Amino acid sequence: MMLPKRAEAHMVTWLMQTTLIIYKPDCIEKKHVGNVLERFENTGFKIVGCKMTRLSPALVREHYAHIADKPFYPPLEAFMLSSPVIVMALYGKGAIGKIRELMGPTDSRKAPKGTIRGDFGSDSMSNVVHASDSLENAKIELARFFKTEELFG
Numbered sequence: 001m002m003l004p005k006r007a008e009a010h011m012v013t014w015l016m017q018t019t020l021i022i023y024k025p026d027c028i029e030k031k032h033v034g035n036v037l038e039r040f041e042n043t044g045f046k047i048v049g050c051k052m053t054r055l056s057p058a059l060v061r062e063h064y065a066h067i068a069d070k071p072f073y074p075p076l077e078a079f080m081l082s083s084p085v086i087v088m089a090l091y092g093k094g095a096i097g098k099i100r101e102l103m104g105p106t107d108s109r110k111a112p113k114g115t116i117r118g119d120f121g122s123d124s125m126s127n128v129v130h131a132s133d134s135l136e137n138a139k140i141e142l143a144r145f146f147k148t149e150e151l152f153g
Contacts, residue, residue, distance in 0.1 A: 016092065016093055017091070017092070017096050018048060018091045019089070019096045020087065020130075020132045020141040020144075021131050022085050022086070022130040022145075023036065023086035023088070023128070023129055024079075024128060025080065025084075027120065027129060029083065036116055036120065037088075039102055040102070043092075043102060044093070045092040045098075045099070046092060047088060047091075048091045048152050049150050050087070051146075053086075053145075054083075055080055059144070060080045061077065064077070064080075079125055091153055096131070096132055100133065101115075102116055103115060103117050103131055104118045104121075106127060107127070108121025108122055108124070108126070108127045108128070
């Protein structure tokens, strides 16, 4: 059965989804991990994978390949390599869209108060967390950071 594009988009919003979250160095340094996680859990999302790791330059370049040729990439890479990060897989209804809404815009200076980035971020690089922006990217990013046996639920 073929659905109109609008109906398909609406249905995707309500699918049970798993998405990747990266708690960035500023989040860890400023001790906001618990506050951010509490917001995700209070919205109904379930942790299905979690680990602290130090990213390699190659992994950062792969993850940010879509902007690796931009002039702001070298400082972003240095920032992401400056300390360990926490990577987490969260599962729930409409996770991708709802989590991005909770986070607010990429540039924390433009993010409203009440959003994660608006409350805890500083700018477009020190913006607390990364989250997958689509179902396709969530699958790619989850596979980049987690082995299948590291995801539960």
